[in-house]
Amino acid sequence: MxxxxxxxxxxxxxxxxxxxxxxxxxxxxxxxxxxxxxxxxxxxxxxxxxxxxxxxYSYGQLDSIHRYLFNWPSDISGTCSIWKIEQMDSVSTEKIDAFYTDRMNLYDNISVPSTEFWDSLIIYRKKELSDIYIASREYLIGFVNPSSLLNLDYLDCRKYSIAMNGGEEELLAGWDDLIDEMKKKNGYPEQLEARYQKKLESPFKLKYARLELMKYGWWNCRNQYIYYHEDYYRIEEEFEKLFISVERFDEE
Known part of the structure; x- marks a missing residue:
């Protein structure tokens, strides 16, 4: 018992x-x-x-990294895009100035994991933003005051600056040379030439000439001097290291 x-x-x-x-x-x-x-x-x-x-890590830190550090600040393009001759009479740096101030302030105060990689990436993005801002501002001011482009130290871009600061003959000759350059790299040169001839017959041909010399000539030349931080795969790899596990879903 x-x-x-x-x-x-x-x-x-x-x-x-x-x-x-x-x-x-x-x-x-x-x-x-x-x-x-x-x-x-x-x-x-x-x-x-x-x-x-x-x-x-916080949700906000991860979201800030993905939204603002993964790629170059492409949304700045919306503050300085000039695609039509109608836009040329109302060019202003107001939007891009405000964007630069806001985004730089964001970079200065963004919260990220305290590691060398993320701290360095912020520095790279700030350098990138500054370069894009300076070049874009020069571009916008060039529409209002073409002579300002002559004072810049980009010798291979000067042919476009000189054409835009000359008389009607120099402007149209510079435009014609630009179209010839573009046709060499275009898969449909005949269509490019046809569009050019149509604009050449327009009463606004001088505006078209200035717009295309700025957009396709000077800007494309100036763009090569901008620092772009291209390290996407490393950024993606370091980002995924912040997670315990990651599931991937591919759309077919």
Missing amino acids: RCFEKSIIFDKHEIHMKVFLIGIVSFLSLFCSAQNDIYEWGEGLTSYKGRFDTAK
């Missing part, structure tokens, strides 16, 4: 221990899951779902 009583007592101890262990496991599971969160993003036709430790 006593042996039976001891067995019952022992079984009760086992039950209490099992309940205790189950409680501990459940608590740890809930605690760990409370420390994890999901961040989703997409690149092209591929979407990603990453699980990260909130004790190490």
Whole structure:
């Protein structure tokens, strides 16, 4: 009878221990899951779902990296695009000045994981933004004051600057030379020539000449002097290292 009583007592101890262990496991599971969160993003036709430790990084940090550091600040293009001759009479640097101030302020205050890679990437993006801003501002001012382009130190771009600062004959000759250059690199030179001839017959031919010399001549030449930080695959690799696990979904 006593042996039976001891067995019952022992079984009760086992039950209490099992309940205790189950409680501990459940608590740890809930605690760990409370420390994890999901961040989703997409690149092209591929979407990603990453699980990260909130004790190490915040959702906001990951979102800031993906939105502002993954690529060059292409949204600056919307502040300085001149595609039509109608836009040439209302060119202003107001939008690009505001964009530059806001984005540089964002880079100065952005919160990222404290590592050499992410700290360096911010420096590269700031250099890139400054270069794009300076060049884009020169471009916009060039529409209003073409003589300002003559003071810049880009010798291989001067032929476009000189043409835009000459008389009607020099302007049209420079435009004609530009079209010849473009036809050599164009897969449909006949169509390019046809569009050129149509604009040449327009009463606004001088505006077309100035627009295309600025856009396809001077800007394309000036663009080669802009610093673009091209390290996409390394950035993608370092970003994925911030996650516990990443699921990838490819659209077919």
